[in-house]
Amino acid sequence: MLFDRWMRVLVTGAAGNIGAAVCRCLAASGMRISALVLNAEQAARVEHAGRTVIGDAGDPAAVAEAIAGGVDAVVHLAALRSPELGTPVEVFGGNTRATFVVLEEACRRGARRAVIASSYSILGLRFSPHTLHPAYFPIDEALPLQVEDPYSLSKQVDEATAAMMHRRYGTDIVALRLPYTVGWPELEAMARTCRADPAAMAADSWSYLHADDAAEAVRLALTRPVAGFHPVFLAAPRTMDPRPTAELIAAHHPGAEVRRAVAGHDTPIDTSRIERLLGFHATRLLDIPPL
Numbered sequence: 001m002l003f004d005r006w007m008r009v010l011v012t013g014a015a016g017n018i019g020a021a022v023c024r025c026l027a028a029s030g031m032r033i034s035a036l037v038l039n040a041e042q043a044a045r046v047e048h049a050g051r052t053v054i055g056d057a058g059d060p061a062a063v064a065e066a067i068a069g070g071v072d073a074v075v076h077l078a079a080l081r082s083p084e085l086g087t088p089v090e091v092f093g094g095n096t097r098a099t100f101v102v103l104e105e106a107c108r109r110g111a112r113r114a115v116i117a118s119s120y121s122i123l124g125l126r127f128s129p130h131t132l133h134p135a136y137f138p139i140d141e142a143l144p145l146q147v148e149d150p151y152s153l154s155k156q157v158d159e160a161t162a163a164m165m166h167r168r169y170g171t172d173i174v175a176l177r178l179p180y181t182v183g184w185p186e187l188e189a190m191a192r193t194c195r196a197d198p199a200a201m202a203a204d205s206w207s208y209l210h211a212d213d214a215a216e217a218v219r220l221a222l223t224r225p226v227a228g229f230h231p232v233f234l235a236a237p238r239t240m241d242p243r244p245t246a247e248l249i250a251a252h253h254p255g256a257e258v259r260r261a262v263a264g265h266d267t268p269i270d271t272s273r274i275e276r277l278l279g280f281h282a283t284r285l286l287d288i289p290p291l
Contacts (some may be wrong), residue, residue: 020046113226202252238285
């Protein structure tokens with residue numbers, strides 16, 4: 001392992017769905033957590049952090065306070081997660097500023113590792129005002145982006161920021177391109193929606209991830225020997241739809257090239273890069289009965 005179990009980690013967005021799972025997972029590994037959250041209501045929900053700071057992740061003073069005393073690594077999760085959660089300027093400007101500030105403040109103070117929440121939405125499919133289709137399946141990190149909304153654009157810029165920070169400071173950074181990532185109640189509800197109408201998740205390629213699996217990916221990204229900047233897709237190995245994946249692709253993305261057959265209910269996202277880099281495999285899977 002690159003780091004020992006007592007590493008000091010700043011987690012931004014620690015009160016969120018993924019943030020809470022990350023704090024729980026890292027604390028169970030013996031890591032010492034500082035949390036940065038936006039307000040007192042969020043601070044009251046934070047568990048497993050030795051120290052919680054209230055402030056905006058885009059505020060250098062707040063971030064500096066959160067990492068006072070030093071950190072070995074940072075997990076940056078704070079963001080507006082949809083273009084519908086603010087104006088275009090608020091979503092794009094707020095997300096990209098926060099990523100720059102958090103990485104700049106942590107990396108120049110000596111953080112050796114960073115993990116940022118990128119998104120499957122970087123492809124541009126989910127939030128586009130138009131119906132878009134991937135150029136090919138299975139989706140991988142080389143797939144051309146089709147960004148048409150401020151949230152997806154913010155993720156593209158976040159990854160460019162992370163790559164720059166690695167070149168500037170030498171901090172090794174993993175950008176997790178998370179799909180639809182929530183807990184069991186939300187996953188089960190979305191699976192029921194998808195069962196009734198598979199078009200509801202076509203832009204997401206019917207992919208998902210449990211928040212606890214996302215947390216395990218973060219832990220591995222902090223502790224495995226990684227050098228450089230690495231954007232990686234991750235997802236559960238099967239889709240949330242009971243129909244064969246090849247049929248779903250043919251029906252909802254008919255113009256997409258199928259470069260490699262997708263068997264059964266396998267996700268049409270190639271997760272081999274994160275498997276090689278971190279040894280990560282999602283293990284929390286929905287029980288999807290046949291139609």
